[in-house]
Amino acid sequence: MAGPDWNRTGWEWESPDYEPTLPVSEKSNPLTRDIDRASASSIVKMLQACDAQMFQEEAGRSCQRLLSDQVVTTMMEVAKRAELILKDPEDSLVVLSGCGTSGRLAFLLASGFNKELRKVNQSPIYAYIIAGGDRALFSSREAPEDDPQLGVLSLQKVCEGKKRVLFVGISCGFSAPFVAGQLDFCLQHPDVYTPVLIGFNPAHQARDEHMPGCSFTFYSVVQRMQEFATSQKAFVINPVVGPEAISGSSRMKGGSATKILLEVILSAAHAATFSHTAITYKGILQHMRVYETTANKTYAQTEAITALVEAAGQSLRSGRSVCYLGWGSLALLALIDASECHPTFGAAYKDVRGFISGGYRELNNNEGALTLLGPEFGISHEDFLHSFLPSLNEQDTVLLIYTHSDDVSEVLKLARRVREKTPNLHAVYHQSDGDIAASLQDDINKLCPSTLKITWSTPASGCLLHMQWELSTKLVLNAVSTGAYVLKGKIYQNHMIDMQVTNSKLYRRAKRLLQKLSGCPEPRCEEALLKAVYQMDKLPKDITSSDVTTHTGAATNRTQVVPLALVCLLTGCSLTEAKSHLKQQPIIREAVAVIMDMA
Ligand code: S6P
Numbered sequence: 001m002a003g004p005d006w007n008r009t010g011w012e013w014e015s016p017d018y019e020p021t022l023p024v025s026e027k028s029n030p031l032t033r034d035i036d037r038a039s040a041s042s043i044v045k046m047l048q049a050c051d052a053q054m055f056q057e058e059a060g061r062s063c064q065r066l067l068s069d070q071v072v073t074t075m076m077e078v079a080k081r082a083e084l085i086l087k088d089p090e091d092s093l094v095v096l097s098g099c100g101t102s103g104r105l106a107f108l109l110a111s112g113f114n115k116e117l118r119k120v121n122q123s124p125i126y127a128y129i130i131a132g133g134d135r136a137l138f139s140s141r142e143a144p145e146d147d148p149q150l151g152v153l154s155l156q157k158v159c160e161g162k163k164r165v166l167f168v169g170i171s172c173g174f175s176a177p178f179v180a181g182q183l184d185f186c187l188q189h190p191d192v193y194t195p196v197l198i199g200f201n202p203a204h205q206a207r208d209e210h211m212p213g214c215s216f217t218f219y220s221v222v223q224r225m226q227e228f229a230t231s232q233k234a235f236v237i238n239p240v241v242g243p244e245a246i247s248g249s250s251r252m253k254g255g256s257a258t259k260i261l262l263e264v265i266l267s268a269a270h271a272a273t274f275s276h277t278a279i280t281y282k283g284i285l286q287h288m289r290v291y292e293t294t295a296n297k298t299y300a301q302t303e304a305i306t307a308l309v310e311a312a313g314q315s316l317r318s319g320r321s322v323c324y325l326g327w328g329s330l331a332l333l334a335l336i337d338a339s340e341c342h343p344t345f346g347a348a349y350k351d352v353r354g355f356i357s358g359g360y361r362e363l364n365n366n367e368g369a370l371t372l373l374g375p376e377f378g379i380s381h382e383d384f385l386h387s388f389l390p391s392l393n394e395q396d397t398v399l400l401i402y403t404h405s406d407d408v409s410e411v412l413k414l415a416r417r418v419r420e421k422t423p424n425l426h427a428v429y430h431q432s433d434g435d436i437a438a439s440l441q442d443d444i445n446k447l448c449p450s451t452l453k454i455t456w457s458t459p460a461s462g463c464l465l466h467m468q469w470e471l472s473t474k475l476v477l478n479a480v481s482t483g484a485y486v487l488k489g490k491i492y493q494n495h496m497i498d499m500q501v502t503n504s505k506l507y508r509r510a511k512r513l514l515q516k517l518s519g520c521p522e523p524r525c526e527e528a529l530l531k532a533v534y535q536m537d538k539l540p541k542d543i544t545s546s547d548v549t550t551h552t553g554a555a556t557n558r559t560q561v562v563p564l565a566l567v568c569l570l571t572g573c574s575l576t577e578a579k580s581h582l583k584q585q586p587i588i589r590e591a592v593a594v595i596m597d598m599a
Helices: 040-055 069-087 100-119 148-158 177-188 218-229 253-274 281-299 302-317 328-339 341-345 359-363 381-391 408-419 438-447 462-488 504-518 522-534 548-554 561-571 575-584 588-598
Strands: 092-098 126-130 164-170 193-198 235-237 322-326 352-356 397-403 425-432 450-456
Touching: 040 253, 040 281, 040 302, 040 462, 069 092, 069 164, 069 193, 069 235, 069 253, 069 281, 092 100, 092 148, 092 177, 092 253, 100 126, 100 164, 100 253, 100 328, 100 462, 126 148, 148 177, 164 177, 177 193, 177 218, 193 218, 193 253, 218 235, 253 281, 253 462, 281 302, 281 450, 281 462, 302 322, 302 397, 302 425, 302 450, 302 462, 322 328, 322 381, 322 462, 328 341, 328 352, 328 359, 328 397, 328 462, 341 462, 352 359, 352 381, 359 381, 381 408, 397 408, 397 462, 408 425, 408 438, 425 438, 425 462, 450 462, 504 522, 504 548, 504 561, 522 548, 522 561, 561 575, 561 588, 575 588
Parallel strands: 092 126, 092 164, 164 193, 193 235, 322 352, 322 397, 397 425, 425 450
Antiparallel strands: none
């Protein structure tokens, strides 16, 4: 078989010489190298091309992909394990667990499939774990990701008294110590636990870095998982989906692919249990292809998505907000998208906000209402009306996100309230053939300068239609928030610069980025990073000899750490001077470009 043509646009990253020290999930995508200088419509086209890589077929000696034989076969095997539990749920549990976006998707999926069980009068068997607990569902909490012991404790708590557990650990980058700890625990207790690992790097690229007080690494756990997999005591599903559009931003393709894999597996298990449809290779493949069509159908709306990106970008550039007002699980995707902006782009929580009709009642999360934790946890439409609407003006962008099966009259009511404050109101809605309250929708259209409407043909199962709506909405919102921050100038080439440095993965990424952009050796970059973290021009010995966990702890609530470090490295100036430089030029991309020219 001929080898892949690595010179073909979009394939260079597969060459062994392309950024050889980085795993796929951290590489920079050649397709988006110039995204920081692109127009809104080019940004959307680049994101489309990146997402299309998810469904590219394996070529020659390249890594396994979403639709590869081995991936589909392992998915069938895992689906059969889930079927066993669904058929005999006594003392059993399916646990989905992850950090950041992976944990948020674990919540979305566990809730969705428990709802499906309720529809057939079955008790819930899905549980979710997110590192940092429920507050991490809607706010950035990156530090617990580094804690393998915490992972184990939370798994033990959820599984107390259970005799059989199918555990799915999600770590897009094969890197989260929290998940490694849980997998290690499962491997030590094979009588109860069958572990499944989902991620998007080849096994040999798993992170091989020890956390303090921990004898294993993610890499060593993956190796043991692979040994157990030969006797089906564990399963590893790790297609590559290509580098992210914004380097390392696994909320994008990593999140979408996680959702696709788990939905296909669990839907097949449900169909086998409740409608006697056998789990087949063909069935799994067909379902995966539906998602490819979903992505194509979504991006066929390039113009409408571009209009949203432009509006959102304009709002962020003027220091105003983008607000998602959603219904049902689409609103949950909106909340998730909004919560990711802080760690990814150094955003303030008010930049991009999500609100869900019914608030915590609709979510039914483990810890119930979190409203008392602070204003960013006010997520209901009532919270929007009380705390957000009064100060809304025409520079804020509001998106209504719903489907024809939601209460469209309620959408119209809220649209009217918003319209009293701003004309900058847009609708993203999904309908299936001929199924819409047409006059109400006409009224909503009249209130919105742009509408993104997608009409889906009704598939055999309503559940499948819903999953298509969700993926489509995820792609649109990821494009809106990413595109808006690119337009605001928060990205340099295709790297997040103004990122948080609040866990070891992000710390290493920040160091690498400084090396790449400054050309300085690693020790100097680390020194500059620490100076920015601790806000000191001279570092005392007790700081330089501390471990990464101490540094990432100190970085909590710090802003502009990486930009400051970069300015200092490139110009040799003090922190105070670097701060004043960034104050004069708050657009990070421009600031970096100016300084790079000066250097
Ligand atoms: C990425 C997002 C992060 C990750 C988290 C887990 O865009 O901001 O919160 O989801 O770090 O990563 P992983 O590789 O373990 O799924």
